[in-house]
Structures are given as structure tokens and as C-alpha cells.
Amino acid sequence: MGLMTAEQYEESLRKLDLVVYQSGKRVKNVPDDPIIRPSMLAVAKTYELAHQAEYADIMTATSHISGDRINRFTHIHQNVDDLVKKSRMGRLLGRETGCCFQRCVGMDALNALSIVTYSLDEKKGTSYHDRFIKYLEYVQHNDLTCDGAMTDAKGDRSLPPSRQPDPDAYLHVVRETPDGIVVRGAKAHQTGAVNSHEIIVLPTLNMRAEDRAYAVSFALPSDTEGIVYIIGRQSCDTRKLEAGVMDRGNRFFGGHEALVVFEDVFVPWERVFMNGEYEFTGRLVENFAGYHRQSYACKVGVGDVLIGAAQTVAEYNGVEKAAHIRDKIVEMNHLNETLYCGCIACASQGHREAGGTYLVDILLANVHKHNITRFPYEIARIAQDIAGGLMVTLPSEQDLRSPETAKWLQKYLKTRTDVPTEHRLRILRLIENLTLGSAAVGYLTESLHGAGSPQAQRVMISRQVNMAQKQAAAKKLCGIEPP
């Protein structure tokens, strides 16, 4: 089949029979729902760009299974160059959409499973890897979008899965049948869930023997019976329901998250990639987290948009040559490129795992993501500084269109004579969207918590650094002899 077009992607979604709730009601037509549609269009961009010659090298790859040209989002990284291109692809799409384009989490789940199913089979003599490769062929051949579902509801944070008052606080196997398993639970914060053809489930943390039923991984079509999606709301979400698109800031794209409920859902054996092998959960979590922390390369692209918007509004206000404005633009760029260094470095220091899949440097991927939890906030603060207060006191597009008030807004919100007032307002709405509005959910809060909250990275950094080597170096230099 090969690479889908954006249009084919949209058509393919219409064929799904998803159970989606939003604002207390069942959503009838998912791809056309005005809240969800911008999110779908962002995913569609991953299909569209794969057909453009200038991006072919970044957006596509050669399948190591079929030898076909495939979308990179379905590719298993075969070398360091693949890892670096993944980071560049993230930045590209962030810049093109100005939001979360949602398709990386499935890619990261596939790559993590590629490594761990291989190791699992090696150690245990199971055949998960074969199953996985067959599934992968299917995904690659049909150019599918996969959701990667990890975060459980978690209930009481002080208790492990098996000791929760509600056993469903973590997704688990309820029973086995000759044909497969039945699972129950929920996965929270699922980015892009209702724009996906497939949902790949992974355990959320390192399980112990008593949590064996929770050590489960599998993939299902997104419209499998028993799966329910409840859409979360975002800052300024309902602006998408208003007449006019100016107040959205980003005219085209957005994101969404959903709570995904599994109500005793059946998974056939050929779709099960882990079932009780709790000793491998830690590695699966760690590898997925490593890949997914690299994926925050996308925020560099969103940062590009915000920097471009800040420069533009400075020009519209006629202050772009003021020394302090120029310095602030430099600072935004410096922070944004520091983030870029992180996602490039962890890729370029990647290595081959048993089985042939390439994995990022885990320490540097965590360091990268940890900076992502900090710098976008400062970049956003500077953008608001440059934008000026009008960003939050600007009347609505309706006021701009109203014959009663348009004259005053056109007159008093005018700056340079060669800049249409409306252009100034549009760029301010974009900055609002990225720093307070629905894109701020992705650029800021998701940067904090996506792929693990800051403390998760700190724990990993602590584990990954070679402290013994550093202490030995220090002791040698000041003359403390080893005992």
C-alpha cells in the first residue's frame, strides 16, 4: 500500500467506529467535531509532509522488514542517523503545526517493544518478538497511526498496583481465554487517542512479582469493543466553536488528550506482547521513556513558531531594533537551541541493542527532557514580554467585525502605518494560544509532565551518571588513595 496521503488518512478515520465522549455527550462524527478536528489535522500533517520531496529524507525511511519506503513514524531505528532524523522530524513538525502532532508516542512504543520483545524471547524462549514483527509489518504496510498508552489512573500513589483499593487503578489482565486475554483499567492523558488507528498498551512502571497481572502489553484497533474515550478539556478549547478563526490563534492545528477506558476488552494472542513477565517491565518502561523523552524535540519546533511570532510582533510594534528586544530574541533562541542540542546529542550518542534496534543515550535523553520542563516556560515568559499587554486585553474577533466597534479598534490598535491592524491582532492571538491558550497545554504543561514529570528524569539522571568515575577522578587529584 505504501504512504497514505493526508486525505486518505482522514478517510480511514471515518471508517472507525470509536466511542468518544466530550462535554458530557457522545461525539457522533469524530473527524468533523470542531474541537477534535484541528488535532486530527495536525496528525494529517505527518502524512502530508511524507509526500513532499524536500522532506522525504527526514519524513520517510526504508523498512528493515519489507524494504519499502515507509513513514518514519512506523520505522524501527536502524542506526544513529535514524535517531538523529527522528529529532529533526520532531522539530520540523512542531514548526509546521505549532502544536502536538501526536504520532510520536506510537513510534516510541513500537521501538521500545522491538527491543524488549527480542530480549524477552532470548531470555524466556517466548515468541513475542515474532508476533511483534508481524504486527509491525501490518502497521508499516498500512501506514497506521498508533497511540502508545502507558499512564495508568494510579489511584492511591502510595500503594503498588496489586494493593490498590480499586484493582482497576492500573490496567490489568482480568482473565485468559484460549484465544487471548481480557483486560480492564484505564490509561490517562492519551494524546491523539481518537486520531489513531491502533492503540498500543504498555505497563506504566516497573512491576514486581505480585503485580504480575499488571505486566501486560498489547495492541488493538482503536475501535475495539469496550474501549471508551473521554476527551479532556483544554484552556480556550471552546474558541474552536466560535464563529471566526482569529481568536484561536492557530487557525489550523491543535491537540487533544483523552482518558481511555478499557471495559473488559478482549485481546487475541497474536496481539499480546507481554503477559506476566514482570521482570521486563522496568526495561520496557525505561526504553519507552528514553525514546519518548527524545521525542520532545517537537517543542523546539513549537519554540521556533513562538520566536517567529515574537519577532513579528516586535516588528509590527516598531520596536524590533531596541537593544533589549533584540537581546530577548537572542535569549529565546539560545534556550531553544540548547533544547535542540539535547535531542540531537542523545540521538547521536545512541547505540545498537541486541536485535539491531538503535536506542538513544538514556542519560542524555533524560537530561534533554528535563530541560524541556524548564526552558519553554522561560521562552513563553519572554514572548509575553515582547508581545505587550494587549495580548490579554484585546477584544474579540466579533468586536473587530462589528460595525459599531470596528472603527475604534482599527483606529486605536493601529501601530505602524504599513502594518494592517488585523495582522498585529492575529500574531498576538497566536502568542496567546501558545502561552496561555490551548497550545500552551502542549508547549508548557505537557512539556512538564509528558514522558514523565521532572522528578522522574531526576531519578533517572541520578541512576545513569557514573558517579564512581567522578569520585575516583576527584580523589586522585587531591591525593586520597584508594583503600
Next chain:
Amino acid sequence: MGLMTAEQYEESLRKLDLVVYQSGKRVKNVPDDPIIRPSMLAVAKTYELAHQAEYADIMTATSHISGDRINRFTHIHQNVDDLVKKSRMGRLLGRETGCCFQRCVGMDALNALSIVTYSLDEKKGTSYHDRFIKYLEYVQHNDLTCDGAMTDAKGDRSLPPSRQPDPDAYLHVVRETPDGIVVRGAKAHQTGAVNSHEIIVLPTLNMRAEDRAYAVSFALPSDTEGIVYIIGRQSCDTRKLEAGVMDRGNRFFGGHEALVVFEDVFVPWERVFMNGEYEFTGRLVENFAGYHRQSYACKVGVGDVLIGAAQTVAEYNGVEKAAHIRDKIVEMNHLNETLYCGCIACASQGHREAGGTYLVDILLANVHKHNITRFPYEIARIAQDIAGGLMVTLPSEQDLRSPETAKWLQKYLKTRTDVPTEHRLRILRLIENLTLGSAAVGYLTESLHGAGSPQAQRVMISRQVNMAQKQAAAKKLCGIEPP
């Protein structure tokens, strides 16, 4: 008459005949408009607390004119203690409302005019101060809320007022009549404008001789003919139109800003406090800015709310004893109390101006405000860190109330058994409100730009520090003799 109650205040607003536009339409009933009402209720809190015995010392003062007990928001500071109490009042009301309560700007305008009209008369033999005192008596006697309107539209930022392509880019006197002056222009970003009885206009920057027509200050009833208010929109503003109040975060209070247009508005002489004396504009701007930068004491109170919310959600999530959570709460408090130090210090180092009005230390007031442009952003980031990602993926109140989805939300968003799920969701919505929603407009963006953008404070800090003293000290210590 004495101190109005909150109810009397609301009634008094109903008597005004304001011309207010919002979402492209004229607002019929201003105090009951669902977008505006929370903002009115925040102002009402300044009336309500003045009647509570425990806050009497902070919220009220003795008029130096009438000797009556008056609301502190109408008081002219008579000593350092008044200045300190103003800072404490700001924190109190910020904590009580969790938003901008809008009434400080009028107080700051009154105090700045008190100083400058006195000096102006002394130097020029005019009688502005007498007029001002009569106006002040009226405000104090009737316990009025005044808007202080300073920021002009400004047009092309590279040109002074008198050389703008559109002469109305800055508000100015169009003509004089035997009875008064006629003015045209607009004031932007007017916090609390439509909740005010009076609007006090000040020039926006230091004027030169050729800008004489722009050196104008006056006060008018807010419903004077020719004044038009266009309400600005805020992040998440339309949640106030939804059924249910949970998704607002702050159930009761909010803020608003408006663009205020003056369409050839007549001002009688007894309401004119400056008319062409451009040499005094610099001082008026500086004094007003000094007072108003102190007023950002309020953000310390809003910070209290956000810290309280963060601590609460940590407890609801059962992680309040984790070392990193405790440390983050300390950091939030440390930053918030550092801000408090600023507004207290500039007040306690205040001094008496000629005429008897007490003025804050201008250097420290600018330093205080400058920290306000930074720390709330970091406090907000930490609050989001503690809150967790659910803050931005949480389904709507309608989903929580819907019989179809309520069961899943109640089940899967539950944490500790003793915490009602809804409590967790409410506190998350409050944090969303303060860090991304409509209160973020006040807590973050207004903290940046209100009372002057960061660069304005840097210019003032540069001017106010005694660099000669510092250089002399350095040279003496290293043996560089004065020439």
C-alpha cells in the same frame, strides 16, 4: 455617607449608564453580565472587608480632610504606616479574591495627583490642588471606585504624541471652552473600568513642549457622554457562560480589562487637574508608576492562593511528604515572600513629599515590580509541576455530571479513599485558572506589563541608584585617588 457595603456598591453601579461593548454587542446590564460579574464581585470585596472588624485597621483609614473613617482605597497616605498597610491590604485582597480586584489604580492616581497638583500650584501659581482636594472629598465621602487611566493607544512607538500620523493615538485636548476642555483619544488595558464610578485620566509619558496638548489630567464620571468601553477577552473567558461553575476554577471572582474610547468628551474646569503643564508630566508619571508598582503587593496574595492550592493537590494525590514536593512548596513560598519583602520595603522606606502626602521609595518600588515580572511565572511553573498533567487533560464538569461518563471519571480519577474525586478536580481547575486560565491573565501577563513593562523598571532602576557613591567606595578601597 461613609463606607458603602458591597450591596450598596452593586446598586450604585446599576445606576450608571455605561456604554459597554463585548463580543461585538452592546452590553445591556453590566453588573449582571456573566463575563463581567465576577470582576464586579472582586471590587465588591474591597467594600465588604472594610466592614469586617478584623480587617478594619488595614482596610480603612481616617481621612486627613474630613476626619471620617474612609475606605483605604480613597485615602491619601499620611505616613509610612499608611504605605505599609496599603501593601498588606493588597496581599489580603489578592488572597481573598485570587485575582485582580481592580481598585488600587484609582487610589494610586489620587495619591500621585495629590503630590503633583500641590507642586504644580507651588511652581506655577495655579489652583489645581484645591480642585483636586474638593474632588477627593467627593470621592471619599461617597466611597467611590475610580479607574486610573494612563496607557494611551500609542500608535507608532517610534514617534512622540504630536508627530503621530493619527493625532488621537495619544489622548489630547481638542479644544477649550469657557466651561472646560474637550478631549479625544483612548486609554488601553483599563482594569476594572466598567466597575468604576469615576475615571481619572493621566498622561502616559513625559511630554515635551510640542506635546503640550497631551499634557492633560482630569476626572469624569464613568458614564459621561462620549466614553465608550470595549471589553477585552481573556483566556477561558467563556467558561463563565457555561452551565456549572467548577470549570471556572475560581467560582466567584475574575477580572477584566477594557479599551476606553473618548469621543470628544467634555470635562468641566473643576475636574481638570493638569492642562498643558508638560514639565510636570514626568513627575506625575513617575509618582503614579511608583505607587502602582508597589500595588503589585496583590500578587503575593494571589501567590498565597496558588501555594495553598498546590499544597492541597499534593495532599489529595498523597505525595505531600515526598521530599521533592516539600522542597518545591518551600521554593514557592520563598519566592512569594521575597516579593512580599519588596512591597513592604518600598513602603517602609517611604518619605513625606511637600504637601504632606507620603510617597514610596521609588527605587525599591521598581525593584519590587521587576521581581513581580519574574517570580509568579516560576511559582506557576512549580504549581503545575505539583498539580500533575491531569490539570490539562481533565474532562469537563459536564462529563463529570453526565450519567454516561460520571462512573468512569469517579472511578479512575480517584486517588486517596478519603478525598472526594470532585475535590481533586476542583483544586486542579483552580490551578488551571491561575496558571493558564483567566486569572493567569492577571497573575502572569499583567504582572509583566501592568504598571509598566519590565524594561520600564530597568530604566528607572538605572536612574535611581546612586552609582557615584558606589564607584567612590570601590575606588577608595583599591586606591584610585579622585582626580
Next chain:
Amino acid sequence: MGLMTAEQYEESLRKLDLVVYQSGKRVKNVPDDPIIRPSMLAVAKTYELAHQAEYADIMTATSHISGDRINRFTHIHQNVDDLVKKSRMGRLLGRETGCCFQRCVGMDALNALSIVTYSLDEKKGTSYHDRFIKYLEYVQHNDLTCDGAMTDAKGDRSLPPSRQPDPDAYLHVVRETPDGIVVRGAKAHQTGAVNSHEIIVLPTLNMRAEDRAYAVSFALPSDTEGIVYIIGRQSCDTRKLEAGVMDRGNRFFGGHEALVVFEDVFVPWERVFMNGEYEFTGRLVENFAGYHRQSYACKVGVGDVLIGAAQTVAEYNGVEKAAHIRDKIVEMNHLNETLYCGCIACASQGHREAGGTYLVDILLANVHKHNITRFPYEIARIAQDIAGGLMVTLPSEQDLRSPETAKWLQKYLKTRTDVPTEHRLRILRLIENLTLGSAAVGYLTESLHGAGSPQAQRVMISRQVNMAQKQAAAKKLCGIEPP
């Protein structure tokens, strides 16, 4: 007797028979020792300025016991104004000396004892306060400098005093006699110890019943038999031994710290202010720490010197008008004045304790000190940025004086024709002194650890904030009803 002059102070030190070690040898003539003398001269400045009319209001006070005019360093704070003047005095002396002037710790010990001995007597019916007042009269009458000795050696940090392998790890009472007590132990990091007439000992932490022997406070003449001082070394200390003073940076002043050993030292009863009342150690520590954290007002004055030096070197290099240089100077000032806000605010929010002594606001004093652990490092970094690399690659004064090399240095280190090359070098050495040299010990590392390390302040901030009030405010606003 009244206020000593600087000369009388120096003479008084000559009469002491201190046992001081340095560089492995007994120091014969303490005030003339080249390493120690600059430190003595810094203390002498506290005497000198008290005689200058322009500083009389800040540097002196009226004794509440004798009614005499006394040096403020021996004064018990009688009102908020005294507390504020103490902060201003610290800044003044920091600016005059560019280093630690060492006399505040004794003042803080006296004030803390004033409060706690009063409370102790009230609760226990003891007569410590009378003893203390008599001692205070003696100190005030003779204008003495007191060391305040708190920090014990501490041994194994995981064990309390009474369970240490070496019982002397904390100073303690070895035995009582009819005439007094005998103590053993050591106090570390004693700033200004060998420039003091008196040494006042306080416990280092909150003691429990089993640590009763460690709950001891007393005062002794600094040359009491059994007290030994071992001087610590500082960065660049031996530059004070070199010919020429240019490379010292600060030609006149410096600081020192000493380890003070008590080898079974006898204390007569009239000098004992606590002996076993462990329940009062916590409060004594907290009050002393509160006062002493306020005392870091001095670093604002040292900051003034560093800012003055940075501005001067920028002028010498001819770059003072560059936008980025001006902006960096503003940032230094902003940070420095933020620190000033802290020491002013904790003073102005002070209150009267039982007994009449005024105490700073403990929360704000901790917040102030905590900023002191951060901002001087950033100010120092900026100063080095402005200074340029020559600060650390500059040849020695000997090279500048050598006929062989002087010509090259004069030629190639010249910048503007109107600036003597040597002036440029002197100011660079001052910046080196303050950011890497002996004054950096005081400006940086002591700012971190003096009056308690950062974590000590964080613990206090955590304890002092009213979290219940903040949580109640948050819950009310989002509609969480109290149970």
C-alpha cells in the same frame, strides 16, 4: 567611658593576651600580623564611623539601661526603627570596608540573649536576665567588640551531641564548681574572633533532655585561660604578605575566621546565661539566627562596591555605553536592591518580645538570608563578565614595577588615553578580590553558610509560613467546603 575611637580600639586589643596560631605557628603580635591586621581594621571602622556626625544616627543609639549614647553594635533594639537602622548600618559598613566587618555577630548574640534570658527567668524563676543586663552594661560602657560563638565542631552529623563518639564534638559543661562551670569543646568558623574583647557562647542547635550538658551559654574575655584560636586560611591570603598592596585588591580591609578551642575553660557564675535549660535552646538558636540572617544586610554594601567596580572598569574599557553592559549593571543593581528589600522588610515587620526587646520578622529574615545564598553569586558572575578576562591573566604588581616588564604592561594594558593603566589594574584586582580572592570568602561562601546554610533557611521558611491560611483561601475559591 562612651564611644571608643578606632585608635583606642586598636590599643585595647594590644592589651589582650590571646593564644593565636596561624600557618603552624603562634602569632606574637596579633593586631600587627599582616594577615590579621586588615581584618582588625575592618572592625575598627565600626568605631571610626560612630564618631562621624553624618552617620551618628545610624551608628549609635541611646542605651535603654544607662541612657548613654552607645555604639549600635552594643545596643538592644528598642523599636522597629532600631531594627531598620541595623540593616542600614550593615549596608553602610559593607560599602565602606568591602568585606566582613565582623562585629554584628556579637550584637546578635546580645539581643538574642536579652529575649531568652528574660523568658527563661519568667518560666523558671532563675536570674539569668539580671546577670545578662549587668554584663550588657559592662559591654556598652566599655564599647566592646564581642564574638558570638555558635557553630560546634559537630563530629558525626547523624548523631546528637550526647551520642557522639567524641563527647567534645559539641561544647559542653565538664563540671560545675561553687564559683562557676568548666567547659570543653570548640566553636568553628568564628568570624572576627581574634579582634574581639569578649566571646559569647551559644548552643548550636535545639537540645533535648539527654543533651542537657550541651545547653550552655556564657560570655568570657577573649583572652581567658584555655581559649585557643587557630586562624583559617582564605583564598589569596598570602598576598597580604607580599610587597606592594595592589594585588590585594582591597588595600585596607579583609576578614578572618578561626577555630576556637575551649580547653577546660572556667566560667564564673555571673557570666553564665544558660546552664542545662535545654527547653530554651531552640528559641535561643532561632532568635539568634533570625537576627543574624538579617545581618546579611552587609552583603548589600559589599554588592555596592562590586557594582561600583564593575561600572568603573566598564568606563576604563570604554564600553560603559554598550547596551548589554548597561543592562548587566541594571541587573546587578536589581539583584542587590532585592537583597536590600529583604533586610529592610524583616526589620520593618519586627515586633516587641516580652521584656521589651524588638525581634525581626523571622520568616522574612530567613527569606532574606536565603536570597543572600544566591544573588551574590550571580552578581559576581556578571561583574566578572564586565571585567573581562584580564582580571585573571593580569601579571603581578611586581611585573608592573619591574623596569624590564613595566614598559610592556603600561603599553599593552592601556585602554583609553585618559585612564592611567594602573587604575585599570587596581579596579580589576578589586573585582578579583571580591569574586575569587579573600573577600570572595565573605561575599560568596560565607553568604552561603554564615548564619546557617541554605537548607536551614528552607526548613525555617517551611515552618514559619501559614499554610493553613493559604489552603483555606484556595479551597474557598474553588468551592471545597470545610468538613
Next chain:
Amino acid sequence: MGLMTAEQYEESLRKLDLVVYQSGKRVKNVPDDPIIRPSMLAVAKTYELAHQAEYADIMTATSHISGDRINRFTHIHQNVDDLVKKSRMGRLLGRETGCCFQRCVGMDALNALSIVTYSLDEKKGTSYHDRFIKYLEYVQHNDLTCDGAMTDAKGDRSLPPSRQPDPDAYLHVVRETPDGIVVRGAKAHQTGAVNSHEIIVLPTLNMRAEDRAYAVSFALPSDTEGIVYIIGRQSCDTRKLEAGVMDRGNRFFGGHEALVVFEDVFVPWERVFMNGEYEFTGRLVENFAGYHRQSYACKVGVGDVLIGAAQTVAEYNGVEKAAHIRDKIVEMNHLNETLYCGCIACASQGHREAGGTYLVDILLANVHKHNITRFPYEIARIAQDIAGGLMVTLPSEQDLRSPETAKWLQKYLKTRTDVPTEHRLRILRLIENLTLGSAAVGYLTESLHGAGSPQAQRVMISRQVNMAQKQAAAKKLCGIEPP
């Protein structure tokens, strides 16, 4: 000849007849001078490690000219892998020496000349590149250390070279002879100058036509007649003259800088690589700066030492398990690894220049260096926090050895019973060395100014980012059509 050993290197230096001044006197025996020797030993480490099998891949390379195995410090980068290994070599040597090992600047000068002489010849038909390649063969064959001398004295910063009051403020050609050129001027801040066999001179900034005489580049043996070295002094430099090595902190290694004066020095034509081609100065400066900013990879290695020391002192103090200590260690590592990401990223994104030499990504190299101007200061502050105040109040090694005082120091500076007191003191001295002492010169101040001060990087970042692309992305998303 091949790779020199460390011993051969030392011997080779003894054969040089350098004119070196220090402390106002001519240095007789350079390699044995106690101030200089630790610096020489640090360079020697670059020879020593090249012979160790475990580091062969990093420390050596295959010459693209001769095909011989050569020290990487003399290598011209042939691919991206070479660039990445250069970064890893920097970190390795920083960790091994704990200071500046001085040899990278020559490597960076060679690589920059390799690119620019090639382009110059292409454009101008000159034969500089051939000369350069012959010179390179000589350097590679003899495994020489080269100083790369760029920074001129600069005189009045507001004037270009040709308009300086003193024409020698920038190094320039005084006259040409049939055999070569004669140059005069000085190069400042020359790291490792007196440990070098060769000195390679580059222009310090982009020259214009009128500055043609200043557009000069050449290489000379370091002991050429007319070259004079005046050693700069560092914080705590004279501790190297004291008995005992403990107080040095770093027992073995150090750094040095020198002012290098050229008194009408003759350069034969075959050693001249640029002579008047001012149009190529900008590129030479930019390429050299790009390479050299990458070279600050070394500070990551020094950071490793400081982190190792901080962890060790925490263990010695028995507080390594305290949550705040662990968190601080994580923060140090996070910042240090963020720096590592920078030097890896700019290498991995390198590209081939015409002529075949690989150049780093200039934008990312500047971003990397800019972080180097910030993070080491924060890492150093945290290290001092963990170390505790004793780091600056510790008596001297002489006190520790003195029979009079040793007993007290051993007793009272003891912490855990299993830690020798002296070990604790040694590690504290190392932290002092790195944060205040002679290594702080390299780790902090040189990190600020070496390879260009912070503002130089900001200018380059501003120039290198693709702002048009960012603005186009922003405008497209908010619907601003291109004109």
C-alpha cells in the same frame, strides 16, 4: 617520529630558550618553575594518554597527509566522528587534570587555517594552503604543542586597529623583507603559551581594507627572537611555592596565561598564512571561534571532578543520603550533562567544508559556549553549598602538621570515625581550588571569556538563526498572508 611520550615532551621544552617573566623576574628554568610546572604537567597528560590503549581511539587519529597515527591535537578533522571524538577528548582530559590542559587552542587554529587558506587560495590564486600543509606535516610529524594566539591588546575599544593612538594595540606587519615579514604587537591571555613549541598567530577580529596591515596570520617557534612572555597571576598561585601540596587542592595540575609580546619579530614567508587579505579575516575568526567554542567540552570534565568531589565530601560529612543533598548532586549532573549535549550536538551536526576539513555547526557551538558562561558558576555554587563553610575557614596544612595545633584539628575537624580527617580536608581544598582558587580561573572566569565573552556568542546566535523561517511558520499558522 610519531607520538611523543610525556617525558619526551618535557625534555623537548627544556631545549627551548624562552624569554619568560614572572613576579617581576626572568624565569630561568621554565619547566621546573614551581608556578609553571603544574601547567606543563597538564599538557604532558595529552601526550601520556595518547599512549594508553584504552584511550587510543579518542586521543589519536590517522593523519590525512601522512597516514601516520598522530595525536588528535595535531589532526585535521576528516569527518563528523572526528569532531565528536574531539569533544569526548576534551571531557576526558578535563576529568583527568581538573584544569585547563591548554593544547586545544593550537588544534583549533590549525583546523581553522586549514579551511581558510584553502578558500583563500581558491579565490585569490595564492599558495597559502600548500605552505600550511607543509607546516602541518612538520607539526604532526614532531607531535608539537602549538599555542593559538588571537586576542590582541585592543587599546581603546571604540576604535578600529588602524585608528588606535598606539598602532601596536593590535599586532601588525611593520615591514616586509624579501624573506618574510616583521611583526609587532602583543597577544593577551595566552593559555599554555610557555608550554608550547609553536605559536600560531591569527587576527582577532574582522578587518576592513584600512586595517590591511593587521590582517596577518603566521606560525613561529615559541622561542623566536623578539617574543617575550609575561606570566599572569592567578588566585592562590603562590600556594604552589609553599611547603606541602595539600593546600593546592589539585596536587598535580594547574594552568597559566601569559601576555605575549612581539618586539619586531621576523617571520619567514613559508610560515606566513595570511598577509593583508582582510576579506578572509572574518571567516578565519568565525571558524576558529566555532572550533574553540566547541573545545569548552573540557569544562564538562572539570565539572565531573567537582561533582565527584561534592559527592565525596557529602559522604565524608555523613549527609549523602539527605534528600536535599541528593537533589543538589542531581542538579549538578543535570547542568553538566546539558553542557555535554552542547559540545556533542555541534560536533554531530558538523559538515564538510571545501577542501575536506570538517567544521562544527557554528550556531550550536556558540550555544554550547554560551551555556558554559553560565552553568559552571551554578555548579560551583552548589558544590560550595554541599562542601560547607569549612572550605573557607580551614587552617593551613602547616597547622595540620604542627605538633602544637595538629591535635585540635584532628579532633575537632573529625566527622565519621571511618574517614581520616585529612581526607576530608584534602577534598575540601580541591573544591576550594575549583571554585575560588587557581582552577576557578579556568573553570569559571575562563569559561566566561575564553573563546569569546558572552556577548560575542549572543551576536553570533543572532546572526546564525534562521529567523525568516520562524516568522514564516508563525505567520502561516495565524493566517498572515505573505505580501
